Each structure stands twice: as C-alpha cells, then as structure tokens.
Amino acid sequence: MGSKYQDEIEDLSTSSPPLSAMQVTNNNGVVHSFDINAQTCHRNRSSSQIDIQEDTCCSIKDRPLPIFLKFKDIEFKVKMSKATPGNPVKAVMSKVASNAEQDNYKQILKGITGSIGPGEILALMGPSGSGKTTLLKVIGGRLCENIKGNVTYNDVTYSPALKRRIGFVTQDDVLYPQLTVEETLIFAAFLRLSSSMSQKQKYERVEVILKELGLERCRKTRVGGGFIGGISGGERKRTSIGYEILVDPSLLLLDEPTSGLDSTSANKLIQILRENAKVGRTIVTTIHQPSSKVFHMFDKILLISEGHPMYYGKARESMSYFMSLRFIPDIAMNPAEFLLDLATGQVNDITAPDDIVAPKGTFEYERAVIRYVQNRYKIELEGKEKDAIQRTGKAPEHLRLATQVKKDWTISWWEQFLILFKRTYRERWRDYFDMLRIIQSLGVAVLLGLLWWKSSYANEARLRDQIGLLFYVCIFWTSSSIFGAVYVFPFEKFMLVKERKADMYRLSAYYVCSTLCDMIAHVTYPTIFMSILYFMVGFKKTLQCFFTTLSVILLIAITSQGAGEMFGAAVMSIRRAGNVASLILMLFLLTGGYYVQHIPAFMQWLKYISFMYHGFRLLLKVQYTGDELYECESIGGCRPLQSSPSFDTVNLKGGWKEVWMLLGMGVVYRLLAYICLRRKISQCII
Template sequence: MTEEGIMLDEVLVNEQPSTDTEETAPCFQTPGPTVTFHNLRYRIKERLGMFSRQWVEKDILKDVSGILNPGMNAIMGPTGSGKTSLLDVIAGRKDPKGLKSGQVLVDNTIVTSDLRLCSAYVVQNDILMGTLTVRENLAFSANLRLSRKEYSSADKQMRVDSVIQELGLKDCADTKIGTMFLRGVSGGEKKRCSIGMELITSPSLLFLDEPTTGLDANTANSIMELLQKLSKQGKTVIFSIHQPRYSIFSQFDHLTLMNKGEIIYAGAANKAITYFEGLGYKCEPFNNPADFFLDVTNGTVLSQIHNNKSEKCSNSDEMVENENPLAVIYRKSPHFLNVKDRLIQISDGLDPEVTKGDRVGYATPFYYQLMLVSGRTVRHILRNPQTSYAQLFLNIFFGILVGLIYYQIPHTLPEALQNRTGAFFFLVINMVFGNLSAVELFISERVLFIHENSSGFYRTSVYFLSKVFADLIPNRILPVFIFSAIPYFMMGLKPDVEAFFLYCVTMSMVSLSAVSLAFLISASVGSFAMANILIALPYVVMMVFGGFLVNLNSMLSGMSWLKWASIFRYGYNALAIIELKDQVFTSNYTSMTGDMYLDHQEIDYSTWGFWQNQVALTA
C-alpha cells in the first residue's frame, strides 16, 4: 500500500495551498465571550510519603474570582503560584473532583465541562504527530473537528489554507513536524501549528498554557503578536505566562497576578504598576514590569507604606493569619470590590436551568473518526517502518533458527517426542516474548491521545481500535504466519492441511493473547520502563506454569492453579494435540502412540479438549 493510496484525509493534504488569497475564507471572525469565575476553590490530595497511608490536602486555588473580557488576558505569577491550575479550571481541563466550590460562567451562563469541546486549548508542550507535515496535521484537525454536514471538503481545504496563511506557515506547510530521529520544523513553527490546530474550528475563546516557554525572544514575540492579532479580531485569549519581557507585557490588555493560589491583582495591565506603587512598591525606571511584579510577590522589593501599615494592620485578624498579605490587600481594594459587585449582579441574574455546552458532542461520526485515525496511524507506521521491519526480520530469523535446530524431526524414539515437545515450547516462547514491543503502543502516544481526546477530536474507543488494527495486521498477524510456516515444513511436522491450519490458528491465538496482555499493561501505566517490568513478571510466571519446565501434577496444590492462567500451557497443549494425536512413534524394541504421551501428560486430546485451549486463549 502506498502512502498516497491511504484513504486518510478528506482534505487532500498533498494538494498545494490555494495561491488565490481572495478565495481563502476569512477565519477567526466570531466575537469572543466574557468569562467570569466565581469563588473557585481547588484542592488536591497528596500522600505524605511514598508508602504512607496518610494524605494531606492542599488548596491550590483559594477562593479566586475574576472577570476576563475579549482581548489579551494574561495570568502571571511565580512558579507554583497556580497560574496553570486557574487556567485549567476555567477551561474545564482539571479533574472536577478537586473543585470544592465555585463556578465558571461564559457570557453569564453556566458552562458544563463540555466547554473543553467548544473552546480551544493550546498546551505548553506542542503535541503534534511528528511524522506528519504541518498541512497534514491541520487537515487532520479540520477533518475531525468540522462537521461534515456544515463543511464540504472544499470548505475544509479552504480553512486549512486560511490558517496556514494567517499563521505565516506557508513556507513550512509541507515540512514534517519532526520526531526524536527526524529534524522537522522550528520551535516557533511548531507552536504556530499547535495554535493552528485549535484555530481550525474558529473558536472565539482560546486558552494557552505558557505559549512562549522554550521559545527564543523573537519567536516568542511573534507568537504574542499573533495572539494579539486574534484578540483584536474580538477573540477572548486567556493564557498563563511566567516572566515575559517588556515588549510582550505591553501587549496585555488584562492582567491577573497570582501568588500562592490567590489573586494579588486583577485589572488593566497598564494600571498594575500604579496599583503597586499605591501600595508603596517602587518600580525602578527601565525595570521590566513583569520582573517588578515577580520581585513584589517574592518579597525582593519591599513596600515602605506596607511596612508601616503592617503595624497599623496588626489588629486585623485576617492580615495576621494570612501568609499572603498582598491577596488580603487586593480583596479590600476598589479593584476587587468593583469586580465583586459585577460578579454578584451576574450571579443574581443567573438562571441555573440555562447551561452552555450541554449539547456539544463530536463533530464527526464513529466510523469516520475510525477511518481517519486508522489512516493516520498507518501513515505513521509507513513513515516510521523500523519496528515493523525489525518484527518481520526477527520472525524470519527465529523461524529459520527453529527450523534448523529441529530439522526434519525423526519418528524414532526418544527424539521424536523430545524434539517435538521442545520445539513447541520454543515456538510458544518466541511467539509470546516476540510481542514485548506491544507494550510501547499506548505509551509512546499517550500525551497525544489525552490531548486530542480531551479536545474532542475523537472518541477513546476510536483511538484504541485504530491502534489495535494498525498494529495487529502489520506487526502481529503477518509475521505470525511467516514465523509459523517456515519451521513447520523445515521440522517435517504432520504433512496435513488441516493440521497446518490449526497450527497457524493456535500460533495466532498465542500471539494475540500475549499482545492483549501487553496492551492491558501499556494502557494502565505511564512509562515504558514500568511497562517492561510489569509485563516480564506475568510472562515468566506463565512460562514456568506452561507444563514443559515443571510437571504440574507434582506441584504444590496451592500453586498449581496458576497453570490455568498460562498462555504457554494452552498454546503448548494445543500444538501437542495437533501434532501428536494419532501418531505412532517407534524405537528398536517398542512403539508408542502420541495419545499415550498426551494421556501421560494429562492433556485432554478430545475435540473439546483441543478447542478449550483456543477458547482459553481467546478469553
């Protein structure tokens, strides 16, 4: 199959961008909403020590409220002050269990967690498919997030072109994003592409987590200019940022300054200096305001008035108890009282029955998502075929090796039985351990999946099925047939079509069972190292209880039940039945049937006895 042949994108990703700019549909037109958040209190639970049973609760947002209008809304503060947490809670991206009180309103209406499906969120570390080009990534977003009823292929194509044009991505549109092994587009272009992935849906509300982190000064500037351009078109752009330089700070309309989970200033960005100067903090000439604010929060710059006032305020219980006096002062300031009045008005006029986002669902149907996501996975594999080639090569190599070791097994005892059973066990071991690479499947793209799934690209089941199909066929099923066929004929096993077919079925079932276990572990843990440790344990235990290394009948009864969970045992038994049943083996003095051996090993070789192994492998 060629890459071009894959039915992957309705938008023809290989098509050159439309050069006629007048035809390009203008995007980013919808005016942005006003976002208000009321008394948000977010709490996390942390274990005291690694093995401790005690938990401590920590408030990471302490009763924060505010109003964010269309324009550039920056959330600033020192590390750990709660910027990202506030952004995530507003965007509906933080675990709702931690939200102890408060609510978020969009245009005076309660939003459900579906806000995440109808707003755009650009994460800090760009999460894109590295083997696809900028245009292909954008097309993927357009195809999955724009409804097929409302947008034709041409509309989607136009939208992709429009985003490329607006974000200045024309020169790198057909360059791959890049992976660990493949040099791709620059950091700034990657960030633009990440923003573009979200702008495809033309959202009026855009969240960005630290959009300038990791970028050089010029690139950071150009990203912020782009955001400012969007905000000037009426969008509500809300972002967290750590310590921007002056040219970036001067583009902010509204500033929310955080410290220790509380707001210490919220209001017009250009009035923040005046506010802090009013509290007695002096910003030296030529000092960057962003640096000044961080110095204020860190206590590097001290307030004369505040120092005097602290004596005056020492009677105030709130001031004495609160370890964040700037937050207390802010809550008493006219700035906050103003915000509070407006929030009370909004809350009073709120109709709890009317909610936003109730009916937001996926833009495309299940089968269409499955087709697109599988297409992308196949394209990714074709552009990154090393694993598939290695899998194929290893299977051919081991197939020939087993064939050579057990070449043309005679029918004379004792080799006839010893070599056959040894070969079966070796084959099953290869089949199981050859699938260790499957643990990597859900780990390597975990972050991409979580981001795309929570942004409403596709359903969880779609991703799972697409990975299973795209990995199973090239990496698990095809190599199994090669691995099975080579040694079967080299070893001279039963020359019978039915026996060969059943042998292939058994090998496939062993492979699929081993892969399923690897998938289960892969989906349950977060790191590759952990997955490797966890998969080795059941594989080794299953191998010991496989029936070849130890006589299961002579085992401690308390342990022998483990044989029922052994993929090795079911695979080995099935192969032994296929090959040994109805065969007669001879030596100089005696003869022995395969059935006698199976009886001796207590292997049930009746028809049901054989198929129950297949059923167990399927289970």
C-alpha cells in the same frame, strides 16, 4: 466582566426581535462585531429546545460564539498525601498528628476574582508555584473538586456542553511525533469539524491555519519529539495552537505558550494570539516573564503570588498602579520583571513604602512586601472589580442558551473509525516495519531452521527435541505480542486524554482501530517466520498442516496481544506495564505444559487461564496424531505416539476445544482492556 460591557449587554438583553449582531469595545478602544445569529442560530418557537444549525455554525467564515468569562472568589485546595517517615519515632508522631487532623489539605488558590470578554487577552502572571496553571485548569473545567467560588461563561456555569467550545493548549506539546505538521492538522480537521463541511472545505480550513500560524515551510516535516527529529520548539507550539483553533473555540486557554522560545518566536506567537482575539475569541494565557513588547500586547494582567491576587487590571496601567503605592523602580525595568519582583518580595532595585516594617534584605522583609501588596489589592482593586461584575447585566439570552446546548458528535462512529485507522497506521507504520524487527524475525527463523534442520520424531529423544521447538515458537510469539502491545496505551496516554477531553471521538472507535492496526504486525511477522521455519524442520510437509499450524500461531499471537493490551490499560504506566507483563509471561511459561506436566492439584487452576498452555497443546495436536508409530528401531518395536511420556497429559485425539478457549480468551482480554482503558481515561478527564 468589567463595566465597559454593561451597555452592550443590557441593550442585547432587552432587544426584540433577536439581534443579528453585537459590538464590543475592548481596552484599546477597538470595536469588534460578532454575529450572534450565526453562532447561536435560532430558537424553535414551538418548544423550549434550541435548534443549532451546525452547517451554519461550523462554516469556515463564521466567527466563534462570544464568551464572556467571569470568575469570582475562586478557592482551590488539594489533599496532600501523607508519606510515612523512615524514622520509626517520626512515623508514630506522624500517625498521631494525622489522627488529630484527618483532612490534610493545601490551599492553592485563595480568593481570585476577574473577568474577560471576547476580543481580549488575559495574562496570568506570577512566580513558579503561585497557582497560575491551577487557575487556568479551573477556568477550563478541568478541575472540579474542592473548589469554592463561581466561574461562569455567558452567565452559565460549566457543563459538558462547553467542552467543545474551549480550546486548551498545555505547556507540554502533546502531539504524535511521527505525523507531519500538515497530517496532524488534517486528521484533527476531519475528526473535529462537522460532517456537513465537505472535504474541500476542511482542507481549505487547514490551509488557512497553516498560513495564519506561519507553518507553511514545515508542513511536510515530522513533528518529532524525544529521540525523533522534527520541527523546532516554536513551530511545535504553533502546531499545538493550530490544533485547537482549528474548530474556532470560543475560549482559548494556553499554559506557558512561550516557554522555551526565544524572544523573536515568543513575540511572533503572541502576535498570532492577538490576531486570533480580534475575531472574537476570549483568550487566557499563563506566562512567566514576557518581554516588554509582549507584555504590552496583553489587554489585562492578573498577578498571583502564593495563590493570592496582587493586581488585576489593564496591562498598561499596572506600573502606574504600583507607583501609586510608592513602589518605584530605581532603574529602567521591564514591567513584567517589575511585577515578578513584587510578587516574590525581592525589591532590591525598587523603592518600597516606608510603612513596611521589617529589616531590609531579610526573608521577613520579603514576606512583608508580599503581604502589603496583597492587602492593598483587597482595598484598592478587589471591591471595584466585584462591583463591576455585580453591576453588569446578564449576557444576551441567545448567548446563554447557545452556551448550554451540547453539540452532538461531529461525525458518525464509522467515520471516526476510518479516520482514526488511517491516522494510527500513519503514526505506527514505521514501528510495524522496523528494519531491526524484520531482521529479528528472519534471523530467528533461519537460526531455528538450521538447529532443527530436518528433525524427526523417530525416537523419544528426537521427539522431545521437536516438542521443544514447538514450545519455543509458542514462547517467542507470545512474548513478542505481549511486549508489542503492553506499551501502546501507556505511550499514547497523554494524547488520548487530551483528545477525549475535547470530545474528538468515541473511545470505542479509538480502541478498535488501535487493536486492528496492531494486528497487521501480529499477523505479518509470524506468517513470514513460519513460512521460512516450517519447511526447514521436520514438520509434516502438507499445505493443510502448514496452514493449520500457522493459524494456531496467529491465534496465539492475537490472544497474547489482547493480554498485553489489558495489562497496559490496567496500569497505564510504561515502567509498571513492563514489569507486570514480565511476571505474567513467566507464570504462563511455567504452567505452559512443557517444563511441568503434572502440576499439583491446588495449582492446576493456573494452567487453565494460561493461553500458552492451550496454544501449546493445540500445536501438539496439529503436528501429531495418537496412532502414529515411533521407536520402530528399538528393541521393543514400534509404539504409538500417544504412549510417549511427552503426551501423558495430552490426548492427541481429544478434539479442538483449545481453539474455543483461545478465542474466548482473546475476546475477554479485549473487553477487559477496553473497560480498564475507559476507567483510567475517565479518571484523568474528571
């Protein structure tokens, strides 16, 4: 934080009683006023705890809590994976080298210092791979390991209390494609804004954001993405920003917000950020090569090359600084283009100092230019900025204390569940009632009904046919349910990680509503399917038997859904989830009791963990009883069904223990799915 804040902060630190407002002058000479008491509220004089008045702090009219951001000597390294070479000789040599050097790390950030205050925008610039996004993640608290240096927010280090005061807009817009722009913001408002606000206030807040970001014309349009048509790239980026500023974050971080946008859209977007900074937000953004107009909208620039800082200071003073180092453009150049040329060492159209010793136009010359600029930064600028940060007094006690207070959940678990249930259903209903899926269920039901039209079990051959139909029905709904559930969490992984990082809701609320929403399809389609098939084939024509059979099919489908969720949550990869589900389905199919009834003793444990095995046996017990007679037209006369070879391993009078097995499996699978999901998401958040 520069020295321009020193007087204001020292005044606030020594003031008594607590001040109600503060003023900060930014680089452009504009004075911003911030209501401290509205944000930090008051301290309970009878205890050391802070009493944050949520109804005041979350009011629409309130400004965000001022955040003074400082980062000093930031270093970050990442552990490199050791890939085994295909050549055996190289593999041996690689192993020897790895034994000699156990810690194989790559340094990404190499001592970066800077500061930014409320009302200002800091732009992180540099070529691709220079470390801009890494620094942004360090500032946002999204990287915690292998970091050296200090990052403070109002002179307080990062803690979970800051999580909901920081908005992070990723380069890739992570939004639900089936929701409209308005629905996206409304659901976010109901999840993230305080329960002390009325529904009307939350809707008003969404209206304000739509108007501020110019999203009114596309408010009823789906977000889209992939193969789903939707809004334009600029509108999608503005929707992502609106998603974050909806809750008035104190610190707004954006990763390449203008990526993929034309110059007009980029100018409009940065202008919107400029307006958001004026209300007291601290904004840090990475940007690759902005136009000259956009460049001059930034208050400060941090130029990074290969993890080293090359310039830090006011955007408007950057050209004069480098010209003082005798880097003079030969032609009229965009300042951003000029800085990037220096960051890459490509100074073809720039006059460079004569004391750079290397043949011009060579790779060595480019490296020499980069090293020269980096060394000059350490001499000219780094010490001044560190001294300025050191001279700056501590942030006001109100701000420090408010920064350390962790906000409670904005709404209760039950309210989170209801909102998530509505959002999940709105997002997935097109998949639930997809025309192709409806035609598949109806078509297969009619086809099977015609193939097994009025079948019977008068003899062994016909009995085998009817048993084969039951097993096929079991396979059909087992596979449909598994593959319908296994991709859910891998597909929504990035959105889930994003929202959990912002503490929008409890993971348990998300999981329960996701499971119950998907059950709509897993109950609806088997019901329609069995209503058509059952009375076309020769099953028992009683309502009791029909509803019992339907209940068994639904139990199989719901248990299979839980298994699919578990496999998907365990791997969290679309490609691998499908492979795992196929493997498990094939294993359960073979041990289901139809193809192989007499499984070897050392393999019999497989059938007990197969829900297809228990479901198939249950269907047989519903349709057949052991004392029913068949083969009455044979030479030997009538025989009871229990004597059929098809029921060698099935006791048709053996009770309904399979029901409890399936229910238990359904519960266990879902518990394991939730545990796996929590573990995977926690790994992504840390």
